[in-house]
Amino acid sequence: MERRKLGRTDIDVSVLCLGSMTWGTQNTAQEGHAQIDRALDAGINFVDTAEMYPVNPISAETVGRTEQIIGLWVERGGTRSDMVLATKHSGAGFSHVRGGGPITAATIPATIEGSLRRLQTDYIDLYQFHWPNRGSYMFRQNWTFDPSDQDPVAVRQNMDDCLGALQAEVDRGTIRAFGLSNESAWGTAEWLASAARKGGPRVVSVQNEYSLMCRLYDTDMAELSVNEDVGLLAFSPLAAGLLTGKYQGGAVPDGSRLSLNPDLGGRRTARAFEAVDAYLSVAGRHGLDPAQMALAWCMTRPFMASVIFGATTMDQLEVALGAADLTLSQEVMDDIDAAHRAHPMPY
Template sequence: MEYTKLGRSGLRVSRLCLGTMNFGVGTDEKEAFTIMDAALDAGINFFDTANIYGWGENSGRTEEIIGRWFAQGGGRRERTVIATKAYGDMNDPLDGPNGESGLSSYKLRRHLEGSLRRLQTDHIELYQMHHVDRSASWDELWPAFGDMQAQGKIGYVGSSNFAGWDLAVAQGEAKARGVLGLVSEQHKYNLLTRLPELEVLPSAQAHGIGIIPWSPLDGGLLSGNIRRGEAGQRSGDNRSDRHREQLEAYGRLCDELGETEDLVSLAWLLHQPAVTAPIIGVRTLEQFERSLRAVEIKLDESTLKRIDEIFPGPGGQAPKAYAW
């Protein structure tokens, strides 16, 4: 396994991040334990989750599974860099009117305590805002995160689904307070979703923020399913039809490389300078073991150029992509 620093922090994480969104939903606890053990054995130390995973009335179930896995001991907790998120409604009647999605000092404190309890740990390495809340002032948020860090309950702060402008504002406000600010941004980024290259990725690089791509296979569209006559689990048939020509051309290129579409898609992300680690949201041990090879695949300049021809990005960074 290869490792890199998380943004401008000194924390080293694996180049693949284990996504746990399926644990307790499409993956039972026994299989989840097996996958997490296999991840550590393979050198993956970076695990991502969220307090709402499990969904609806079962929100928190995924963190509970990870907590029971930690509780087995054997160095599992010590070897894991755990990242979780807060923003959504946890369906806790005690939250009252503050239960709805958003951010506040009150909500972050309550939801952090809930995550710590479910994860059976006293600290979280990376605490992430699951979405931007522009109604919440940084005058409120940065001191709240600072208190959590001072108490030793979180190590670093990350964001998710932030625009490039939001990243810049967050870092400017952090600098004004003399604090590190964000070290990561979790963002939807893949061969079919390259709009982040226009503003989000340049902003992240300029401000020392590592990009953690979610949905690296775009809901299964980039997994090769279309050539097997299957739609991705979350991609939908309409999108499959809309991108069929591109996906078929991509499949032929992968055949020439002697690799599968899913692994080349992950390898392509690993070649992007802004990317720290794509999230592999596997459901089975077999899927996990397949994903490991992505780190070994090296794409030369001619291959990267051909991929750009099949999946053109937004035309470069802003403002050159839309100005003279």
């Protein structure tokens, strides 16, 4: 499987990344371990998690459970060195940890220690901030997000302080690289400026939502990614399952994300289903599996470092793995572009 560099580091990651957010709710530990083993066997070396996982649902009782499941895989004989492991520090407003407080220099050491303990490892390859303290355009907040009350001086000071704490962890050997998630172009540029100004680990990646259905990244963030070597780690590349077609015609499969989250995090709209029909039509005309087409398309983007997918069944995992060997013809790419122009911003 193709591998790509994380930023300006020597860390190579597979172009597909195994997401883990359902391990502990929709998936058992045994199922999570089976997914890891199969993914590694197929050439994936990159696994993404977070201290707040699992989701569907999120609860105080389950925080950290997914990291624990990965740790059990290590304990049971999994080879840690075979895996590039990424996790995340939750941010302001997540009441289940640290009282919902923001990410600060003071929270970083203990939060990393908690992840290391649960993961049963002594280092994290990619340590990410799950969302910025100041808020985010992500998760449909782009319709209403208002940055006018931000204090840029305070934001920059927090960045400087956090990078100092992260550098101490790099020096200690607990993290190898630093990434962002749910970030904006301005925020990413400021993190880069802080590293240049004060030192500390330079941002190597941004984990934002990206798919045929959600292309906010295509403008300012894309330009920043390409020119600053800050690759995108795309999450929800199948639009929470919409792009598989399994929800068309009002279908709600038992145990699916839609059965647990009725609006799919704001993605369930009439226009979304119309857009899915257009992409299903493209796949059908060219004899392609729609999920593989959606993943393979993401991999063609010039700013893409890795595409994070999740699976709740081994059959879903096998379909996703097949995308690694799929090359989309120019005719397919042209048809995808036409569908996007006809159905922009469907949610």
